[in-house]
Amino acid sequence: ETGVTQTPRHLVMGMTNKKSLKCEQHLGHNAMYWYKQSAKKPLELMFVYNFKEQTENNSVPSRFSPECPNSSHLFLHLHTLQPEDSALYLCASSPGASGSREQFFGPGTRLTVL
Amino acid sequence: SQELEQSPQSLIVQEGKNLTINCTSSKTLYGLYWYKQKYGEGLIFLMMLQKGGEEKSHEKITAKLDEKKQQSSLHITASQPSHAGIYLCGADIITGTASKLTFGTGTRLQVTL
Numbered sequence: 761e762t763g764v765t766q767t768p769r770h771l772v773m774g775m776t777n778k779k780s781l782k783c784e785q786h787l788g789h790n791a792m793y794w795y796k797q798s799a800k801k802p803l804e805l806m807f808v809y810n811f812k813e814q815t816e817n818n819s820v821p822s823r824f825s826p827e828c829p830n831s832s833h834l835f836l837h838l839h840t841l842q843p844e845d846s847a848l849y850l851c852a853s854s855p856g857a858s859g860s861r862e863q864f865f866g867p868g869t870r871l872t873v874l
Numbered sequence: 875s876q877e878l879e880q881s882p883q884s885l886i887v888q889e890g891k892n893l894t895i896n897c898t899s900s901k902t903l904y905g906l907y908w909y910k911q912k913y914g915e916g917l918i919f920l921m922m923l924q925k926g927g928e929e930k931s932h933e934k935i936t937a938k939l940d941e942k943k944q945q946s947s948l949h950i951t952a953s954q955p956s957h958a959g960i961y962l963c964g965a966d967i968i969t970g971t972a973s974k975l976t977f978g979t980g981t982r983l984q985v986t987l
Contacts, residue, residue, distance in 0.1 A: 800979070802980075850916055861905060862907065865916035865918070867915050870914060
């Protein structure tokens with residue numbers, strides 16, 4: 761247990777569906793991250809939130825919409841995804857978003873887009 | 875080209891043997907992190923290195939950051955089946971006045987009996 765939980769662990773959705781991924785951290789951290797991990801590609805940083813404010817958006821398509829209502833919760837809203845969006849989506853948290861960024865990761869959500 | 879290059883991409887070693895994984899960048903690394911990942915699961919933090927020449931150990935795993943802060947190595951002594959998994963290096967790479975968090979492609983380690 762890393763102190764970061766993600767739900768659901770597995771998700772299958774059609775291209776016209778709307779779904780949301782949830783991440784929760786119990787570590788008292790101030791920064792939270794969404795990553796995409798595809799086969800044979802480096803881990804891709806998608807979004808960074810620090811004290812509930814988005815500080816990084818790495819050219820992520822608008823069909824991915826993040827939401828951070830507080831420092832402990834992070835959501836990723838999914839809408840009209842493409843099959844190439846199928847991947848493992850990882851959430852992480854760290855004490856802060858600058859300086860040393862030792863991150864703690866959740867177990868991930870395995871997403872399949874049909 | 876990748877900003878962080880890991881080598882080798884995969885490794886099969888016999889139980890009890892030593893092994894080394896490398897992580898290299900052409901740019902200065904502000905912070906270097908090593909993680910281990912079981913297939914399809916989240917990353918487990920292993921170690922963080924920040925100072926040039928720094929070396930840290932945890933059980934049978936030792937990580938070093940070179941003096942120039944552009945290369946790190948992860949060394950496992952007397953490997954065990956429990957060491958099997960994917961090892962990833964991540965780093966804050968200095969770009970201009972900011973730092974960018976980047977990961978390598980990972981090294982898949984198998985330990986045979």
